[in-house]
Amino acid sequence: MREGLRCVSYDRRGCGRSDRPWDGYDYDTLADDLAAVLESLDLREVALVGCAVGAGEAVRYLARYGAERVERLVLISPTTPFIMRTDDNPDGVDVELLDQMAAAIDADRPRWAAGLAAPFFGGAGAGPEDLAVSPELARWMADLALDSSPRATQEIYRTLFTTDKRAETAEVAVPTLVIHGENDLAAPVELCGARTAGLIAGSSFIRYEGAAHGLFASHAERLNKDMLAFLSG
Template identity: 75%
Template sequence: MPYITTPDATNLHYTDWGAGRPVVLLATGVMSSRMWELQASHLAKRGLRCVSYDRRGCGRSDWPWDGYDYDTLADDLAAVLESRDLRDVTLVGCAVGAGEAVRYLARYGADRVSRLILVSPTTPFMMRSPDNPDGIDRAVLDEMTEAIEQDRPRWAAELAGPFFGGADAPLYPAAAADPARLPVSTELARWMADLTLDSSPRATVEICRTLFTTDQREETAKVPLPTLVIHGDADLAAPLELCGARTADLIPDCSFVRYEGAAHGLFASHAERLNKDIVSFLSG
């Protein structure tokens, strides 16, 4: 299998499909690049070179103990772009992948990147603080960390329903009894939950901590590229007004698309619409 080795000797598994203008897909949370199945094939078939990779600690990449801060994750992205000599790149970052992309631009500039697409982003700053009073209380992160450490399979399973269906969706164990309440098949929801478990426990906790506690307001406001932000207004994991809307307001050259009634996992629940929006933005 193809791997890229980072400067700190971490091996990252990647796929490189198609030919043409490169699109680099950055996954959500601790899912591997397999989550992009409905996008990668679609884009490659339409004359684009589609590159995706498993973030460190996830999937088929190495599972080191450390390196789950945005600086290191951005350095990993730089290693991928440089090793494949990718230029005129469109970065597509989902959730934590958005923070990764923003930090890459802050550290490395836009020489290799020409456009940015942020899907269900967790930027610019999720945690409540004196100057971010509408943020989410730190206790939510603490509760999630405890749930992950006590019973990670249950945490992943119960996350699946709200992840794809929002507040009205059943918890995953009940989904099979009433599949109409989920916008994806129960089989797909189960597969995505399994992808979440194909990661190290350490990476799961530390990546969640990074996306929750990192203040990226200043660097988000300095993004120098044409950007498209896509966000569902029923997103529980990254609330639209706190994340997508504020990100779009901060980026100087930004278009914002709201998916009404959509939750966090747009890459699966709204795959056809998302694919069309990505292609349309790249064609503009």
């Protein structure tokens, strides 16, 4: 409100205080949930801000519902347009990585969550001492990961990893800002941020040198300034 803007956030299904159904973690349903929030609050002239899998939700929302309510789009550390390696996406990530993550969650979910902090905030080769955030914030992030249903955790990862969003990303027609860290392990910058920006006509792309995936915490001040400059432009 200090900047004259209203921020509306919600817990994705399966997470936080939202319900935890067994199904519904595909992009269509997640986009429908976003539509329900926008429609129930009658929000218009909206700037959609999607981080990581949220970028895919925002793009799918525009594909399903159009831009009647949306004025601008901000994609932070996006997992769009397509992460998984296939014959026509040879630079993608092997699906074996998804299988390994699922096995780690099944074997020891708290240990898996605790191990997220170093790559999430530090990137390649980072240890606990290399994070750009406090130990307390890193623990809070791990707690957030655990504050979701195990089913939701795995199915949302499967959705973002296996869904090809190249065609609908190319159809985005609202002014778009893409921001991505160059040391992002979860969503490699060239595979995700650069290709997303390349597909969206007229988009702006900002690279954060040395930054990993969790820009909302590790680079909060710079991220807010860049978003505000885009939204006021």
